[in-house]
Amino acid sequence: MGVSPWLVAALVLIPAVQVPLVLYLSKYVAADESELPPVASGDAGTPKQWRRPDPATAGATDGARCPTCGTVNEEGYRFCRACASLL
Numbered sequence: 001m002g003v004s005p006w007l008v009a010a011l012v013l014i015p016a017v018q019v020p021l022v023l024y025l026s027k028y029v030a031a032d033e034s035e036l037p038p039v040a041s042g043d044a045g046t047p048k049q050w051r052r053p054d055p056a057t058a059g060a061t062d063g064a065r066c067p068t069c070g071t072v073n074e075e076g077y078r079f080c081r082a083c084a085s086l087l
Contacts, residue, residue, distance in 0.1 A: 063072045064087045066080035073081055080087060 063074045064077070065072050066083065066085060066087060068085040069080060069083045071080055071082040073087060078087060079085065
């Protein structure tokens with residue numbers, strides 16, 4: 001039971017082609033910093049209803065408190081933003 005020539009070709013040729021390509025691209029192709037996507041930090045890109053409750057406002061009473069998990073939700077919501085149970 002021998003080793004398949006296709007397997008040997010894949011294990012040898014693919015890295016043999018990729019390594020010079022990566023070296024070439026890293027040396028001769030420079031990334032323009034303005035074209036890179038912004039780095040996300042914290043909840044900046046998260047929709048408000050998906051964010052975790054803020055501990056500073058956990059005791060707030062200006063919304064409906066979820067009977068299942070206790071999260072304070074804004075007025076007008078029918079479902080909890082933390083656990084999605086019916087308010």
